[in-house]
Amino acid sequence: MKHIDGVIEKLSELFSEALGVSSDYLASTRCFRARSLACHYFTICPEPHLTMEGTKHTDLGFLTLLLQDSVGGLQVRHQGFWIDVPPVKGALLANLADMMEIVTNGKFKSVEHRVLLKPTVEPRISIACFLSTDDHEKPYGLIKELISEDNPPKFSEVKFGEYMKKYKL
Numbered sequence: 001m002k003h004i005d006g007v008i009e010k011l012s013e014l015f016s017e018a019l020g021v022s023s024d025y026l027a028s029t030r031c032f033r034a035r036s037l038a039c040h041y042f043t044i045c046p047e048p049h050l051t052m053e054g055t056k057h058t059d060l061g062f063l064t065l066l067l068q069d070s071v072g073g074l075q076v077r078h079q080g081f082w083i084d085v086p087p088v089k090g091a092l093l094a095n096l097a098d099m100m101e102i103v104t105n106g107k108f109k110s111v112e113h114r115v116l117l118k119p120t121v122e123p124r125i126s127i128a129c130f131l132s133t134d135d136h137e138k139p140y141g142l143i144k145e146l147i148s149e150d151n152p153p154k155f156s157e158v159k160f161g162e163y164m165k166k167y168k169l
Helices: 002-018 098-103 160-166
Strands: 034-042 063-068 074-078 081-084 093-096 113-115 124-132
Touching: 002 063, 098 160
Parallel strands: none
Antiparallel strands: 034 124, 063 093, 063 124, 074 081, 074 113
């Protein structure tokens, strides 16, 4: 996790700067403090057309880092179309999640995605690191610098714990 911490720190600074706030802004909100790992293993599937396709969804927290193998199958929804996300050896994929969309008032969009099974001769393996706050009772509101007459609030303040309960997690 030591190396992930370095990646998270750098992404936090870059996202903060992209939002036009100080580079330590997101870090100061503790929005990347909690981490959970999920390892996904999809068995070899010679006839994927006979299976149910992956459920489309967004992630609840602030950010998800994903390491894919070479098999692929991840798709993101962009302008109403499903787009393949080809795996890149050694690369981490960063998916923005629901809480990031909320605090940025929609400037950053939560990524709707799914996994489709492909006919392969090897299983599909991926590792996801879900980043969220470690304080489920802290209210997260909109970043004030992102609100204006031209960009009025689209979301209300929310506690991450309550947001998770809404989805029964």
